[in-house]
Amino acid sequence: MLKFDIIHRDGLARTGIIHTPHGDIKTPAFIGAATRATVKALTMKQMNELGSQAILANTYHLVLRPGTELIEKAGGLAQFCSWCKPTFTDSGGFQIFSLPDVKITEDGVKFKSYLDGCIFEMTPESSMQAQWAIGADIHMAFDHLAKSDSHEDMEIAMHRTHRWLDRCIEEHQRLAASHSNQDEQFLYAVVQGGIFTDLRAESAKYCTTQPVDGFGIGGVFTAKGMDEMLKTVNKILPEDKPRHLLGMGQEPIDLFMGVEHGCDTFDCVGPTRMARNGSLYTKDGRINIKNAKYAHDFTPLESDCDCECCKNYTKAYLHHLFRTDEITAKVLASIHNEYFVVHLVDMIRESLLADKFEEYKEEFLSKYYNC
């Protein structure tokens, strides 16, 4: 079983350590989104230097390219991309939601590859096989995230997710038994149910009864209604296993709320995507560095930020790099935004340990959202 030690609690919130074969993750923690085995625009050295504890890659994307056999041959995901710390893989379930041309059956999903248009299938079993080949420390169960948000469709998707979870567990155990490193890869169940508390409760209860190492909470999109939903789910989920809030963390309030209601890890593409598009975090809110007003601003993005970008460069320079569409614009912006969220969750962890979570939350959010 995946070892998870809780060090300190404050209501539903907790700080702890997830012990993985590739090292420890101090929680709560922000996990970098490295969909195609890279955090876009950043090297693993830069990710390491900015304080990232772990990365999350995507099974769907890696199955398509470069293929799981190649990653296995390379010695696994961590070795392949030169990341010596813990790794997660998402199952590909999210792509049922995010990609067009998907056909869902009880057996699995037929995707139309965005690379060459050919149809290929993913099932709970094939996702588990692919994730074992990729060899991340923590795997997600293959779940169904419904495109519709009606109660009826959510319920159907949730039940399917539960039936698929049974198959994921069976396949995961079979694969574990056939691998010499059987205690080195772990499985999280994914809780679904959309915005409906009754479904979330049912899903959390179902997942709780299953022999898994932790939980992903999926299908969350906005902070609206997140409080109640997370409270409901995390009160049901067993305390002694880690919980990952899938895909949330673009807005600082998501991270505070997630931690407050018992989530341990987060991943989100928002920080790096926004960085590439010129939207940069500051403690006074996000700014668009491309705006004309920054052309002559020779101060750093944040004078009290310790990232490589803020330590060395001015807003005027960043503005210039974006205006001239230089690659370095995206690199420096990504360093800053990724540092910002990683560091924010680190600070939240420190505040919990010092029993000052509420004060820190109030102070940060009032400044950030100017309220």
Place this chain on the structure above:
RNA sequence: GCUGGAAUCGUCUAGUGGCAAUGACAAGAGACUGUAAAUCUCUCGCCUUCGGGCUUCGUAGGUUCGAGUCCUACUUCCAGCA
């Protein structure tokens, strides 16, 4: 000096009788949450009660119901010849 050709929004450009006028870039702003995203959207002559109104295609005239488009002159630029 002669002979051709050309002048359209900050730039380049489409346009050969119905046009406030094409496209690109630039510019101004916005969006982005388990990444088909170094992507996408909006604005880009002036005014507007959003119905429309007004002024525009080097300048000045003319033909025509109607001219960026045809005619005349002028101005400037380019090419060739002197």
